[in-house]
Amino acid sequence: MEMAGAHVPRHGMRIAVIWAILTAVSVPLIVFVLGPHVPPGRMSSEAIAQKDANVVLTAIMAPILLLIWVFFAYSLIVFRQRGDVIEDGPPLKGHAPTQTLWVVATTVIVLALAIWGSYALLVSDHGAGGGQGPDPVALPKGHENALPIQVIGQQWDWTFRYPTYGDFESTDVVLPDHVLVVFHVTSLDVTHSFWAYELGVKADAVPGVDNIAYVTPRRVGTFEVRCSELCGLWHGHMAKKGRVVSSADFQTWVTQEQKAEAPSSKVLPPFNRAYFPDPLRRAG
């Protein structure tokens, strides 16, 4: 990373050495010490994919950040004007090899990031928990048999419909562990965004749209549900806790809910991938 080639190698070498030492210390710290604690954690395959992406990107960004910071700090200390007399520096107008190296290096990094990101998105992480719209392109293995859960956003609450269990609608979201789940996210009024934080799922709830996101939970526990798209007055209150439970517990919960929700199931509109109520209920 020398900047000015042969005639003053000393500064460049010093900067390179400081940078190399800091990089050698910081990258392992990021990967091995910080890495395991990086959000959103390890609750689902998708959350792990996001966590890994966050760790890898931090590990790549750190050396770039350090290179520029070290260069700046070194220059500000060593190349500062001494005394009060204003004198001109050397009239350097550019250095073609350095410029070419920079352009090539940044292009290689960027293309590698884009290829890696696309591979992760489409192939290895099948959508990485993000909403893919009504026609998903990144399909996980066995997606035909995924357990569908419809997420319905409305001002200002989430409800969840389970179409394979008699279309009952619950205010709780419960997922069986180690089962591929497909969320069908939609809205009855304005745009919301369904964010299951520890599960690593985020999908906008758009009126008239069936926004599909896949997730495979990997461990039992609770997760936070948030709304991450401004939806009006009580946007911050669209928060609740979801649960991932064992398959047996899930069956028990479903049976209970079916019984408890039976009266409401009778009057609900038939299950649909999108609903079209009148949106012009002007907020008072």
Add this chain to the structure above:
Amino acid sequence: MSTGVPGRPSVWRGLIGFNLLTALVLGAGGWFLGTWIGDRIAVGNDYLLGTDQNDVAIFLGYFFAVLGWLIGLGFLNYPLSRLAGHPASLRQHESGGWGRYFRACTDHKVVGIQYFFGVGLFFFIGGLNAMLMRTQLLRPVEHAWPAGQYLTLVSLHGTMMIMMTSALIVGPFGNYLVPLMIGARRMAFPRVEALTFWLTPAAGLVLMSAVFFGGIPTGWTGYAPLANQARGGMDAYIFAFILVAISLTLIGINLLATILTMRAPGLTWSRLPIFVWGILSTSVLMALSAPVLIAAMLMEMMDRTANTSFYLASAGGSPYLYENLFWFFGHPEVYILALPGFGIVLEMLPVFTRKPLWGYKLAVAGMLGVTLLSFMVWQHHLFVSGMNASLRPFYMLTTELISIPTGFIFLIAMGTLWRARIRFTVPMLFALAFFFNFLIGGLSGVFLSDVPSDVSTHGSYFVMAHFHYTIMGGLVFAFFGGVYYWLPKMMGVTLNETMAKIHFWMMFVFFNLTFFPLFILGLLDMPRRVSTYAPHLQALNDFVSVSAFLLGFSMLVFIANLVYSLVIARIPAAENPWQSRSLEWQLPTPVPVENFERTPVITSGPYEYGVPGAPSVVDLTPGAVAPAGS
């Protein structure tokens, strides 16, 4: 509105005529006329009367108010005198004195000062909104403001800041400096230039009037159908954004025409100051993206008044239409904010390193590359929206590509610092802070461009921290650098250096202490724009709030410095206090009304520091040697 005693000149006489006071009076009259017409139209119309506020009346009120405002400022005088058969004149007659700062004035230097104070005032109001928001966030439960008022604060802060910071550098410095830097006497369209400024305070006042009609619940993005559902405050948002978009489009066209056609002889493209390159690329973005915002806003206006359904899914429209149109403007918009900042800091680096700008052509390529790519990235705001899932790799690629030309700017800075003679003046400190902050802002953007990572950070405080690092940490720091750098030329006074350094260090430290923790809050699942949050995040939020208050206090230090230096101390500035080579510093202070007595001839590049035998940058009195205006 006293007329004074006839025959004796009175101070009150100055208040009569086409000026700000008349504009306010006619604007208020226009408002009542418009709402009266709107109420007549609504009679018998179920759609309009079915809601508790008549949106047609509000829109017509704003329309006639702005019409009255512009008539009061005298914008119809020239067209009407032409219609009456009077001859065309290049510029209208202007008197000197304080009065011209309160009128439509076609002197680009006056417009620059008007922008500085006008935009600065609204910028300060936007900042106060942020202080009020951080007060609410001191506790995780609703305590300071009701939820609706908090949302209105969020929306006013965001919208005001986006509207005003769009012109924060282009307005004061673009208008004031571009003609000086290119050796022109004026802008290409001086009356349009006056109009672009006077639309801005109109937009600010219209936006703030939203509080009288139920506030704005949508944030600065104004997503439909939430906007369709909102009360009359939304009309203020729509109308203000239309005014700003018209202003941005016009200023873009004006600056483009000026830079393309009015450069002095000898000012070749490779001698053009890098700040002018920054303004040129910004102007392209403004002229091409702002009209799309007007279209988006007009459709929203139709949905709210004429019973159309562009954005209503239940009636055949699509919320995605709005999201696409908005971000097709919205993403170039963030580069409208960034590019002038690049221009300012790269302009100052050679002066304070006493070296030529290293890699000038690469810097230009970087700016033009950003300009081109910024039109191809907008759907990265919509990665989880459920539209076009198959296009996500494309937008991931284009978004990451844009970091290549942005990276050029850092390489240029590093090359210019290399073996330099760095002077730590106040403008230089701001320029260096720009690079510190913008690097964090830019690199955090890479996380948002990568879809798997974006799924975990989209819509959270992480995004908020990211764009505050680029806009506040970038643009606003560059702006203050420009203020300390150019104000001695623009206003002829020296700013107090001790207060300036206090301002800088407070702003730099508390900016970082305010916004860096927001990255962590975002990763810890705090969504944007919430007035209540999970209790375990309170400690971090309190830390942020206190830092934010101190950041706000640093702005008061700046204002105190401005008042002290401009009003009390009034120490005259040296003609060229920074020993800069640039053209604008070769002119006398104050700069004469027509800038140049004769058309100057540019004889050298502006950054030839230390180049043996480099001639002065300009020949201000070319005399018989070079024919003027050739």
